Amino acid sequence: MRRIPLSRRSHVTGFGSFETGLVEHESALERDFALLAAFDDPGAVIVAQPTTIRFETPVGARRYTPDFGVTWSDGRYELVEIKYRADLRANWSALRPGFVAARTTVHKDGGSFRIVTESAIRVPRLDNARRLLPLRTAPLDAELAEAAKTVVRRMGAATLRETVTAMPCDRVMALGVVWRLMARGDLVFDPQLAVGFDTRLRVS
Numbered sequence: 001m002r003r004i005p006l007s008r009r010s011h012v013t014g015f016g017s018f019e020t021g022l023v024e025h026e027s028a029l030e031r032d033f034a035l036l037a038a039f040d041d042p043g044a045v046i047v048a049q050p051t052t053i054r055f056e057t058p059v060g061a062r063r064y065t066p067d068f069g070v071t072w073s074d075g076r077y078e079l080v081e082i083k084y085r086a087d088l089r090a091n092w093s094a095l096r097p098g099f100v101a102a103r104t105t106v107h108k109d110g111g112s113f114r115i116v117t118e119s120a121i122r123v124p125r126l127d128n129a130r131r132l133l134p135l136r137t138a139p140l141d142a143e144l145a146e147a148a149k150t151v152v153r154r155m156g157a158a159t160l161r162e163t164v165t166a167m168p169c170d171r172v173m174a175l176g177v178v179w180r181l182m183a184r185g186d187l188v189f190d191p192q193l194a195v196g197f198d199t200r201l202r203v204s
Contacts, residue, residue, distance in 0.1 A: 023047075025048065026048075026067075027082070029083075029084060029121060030048075030082045032121050032122065032126055033067075033068070034046050034068070035126070035133065036125060038129075039125070039129035039132070040191075042136070043072075043073030044070055045070070047070075050066065051066070051079075053065070053066075053098070053105050062097065064097075064098025064099075066079040066113070068082070076111075076112070077111035078112050079111065080113075080116055081102070082116055082117075083115060084117060084118055085118065088115070088117065099113065124192065124194040125191050127194055127195070128195050131179070138183075140181070144169060144173070144174070144177045145177055145186070148174070148178050149181070151163050151166045152187060152201050152202060156202075157200045157201070158201055159198050159201070160189075160195070160198070163187075163201060182195070
């Protein structure tokens with residue numbers, strides 16, 4: 001495996017473990033992007049530094065390696081660069097030729113290139129991913145799961161608080177069951193909003 005150097009900005013390096021495999025990251029922002037992508041699309045295959053693109057400039061040959069290659073479950077493929085907005089502003093003229101080369105290269109194969117900054121990653125949906133993604137494969141009591149879905153069906157659009165209160169078990173156990181159902185997509189909520197007791201749920 002490729003050895004990952006320490007990130008100059010955040011020193012957060014390592015691996016994230018998701019349903020489709022391990023994903024390397026070199027910064028906290030890269031880690032959070034991978035977490036969010038895995039939460040949004042459980043079938044997404046995320047590969048760190050998938051290719052190195054070589055290209056010519058007026059001052060000579062250069063190369064550029066995008067942060068991620070993502071194959072989404074609907075078949076789309078993206079090369080993704082993760083950058084803080086301040087870094088983009090400060091280094092745009094140096095970075096732009098590599099981005100153009102990446103876009104040109106991936107378009108030939110029917111893919112796309114995208115730059116993602118903290119404004120699209122550090123959103124309430126990320127907090128939901130941090131809380132719920134680890135629960136997606138956690139054990140679930142089938143009888144209590146059905147009880148929770150019955151409560152939500154009966155109310156039409158029950159809040160998380162209403163669902164937990166109406167469950168035939170103690171509050172802690174009920175909350176664990178509801179969170180697991182939300183993580184699995186059996187209970188649907190607005191992912192753009194932070195999860196709280198007033199979050200409205202419906203059965204998938």
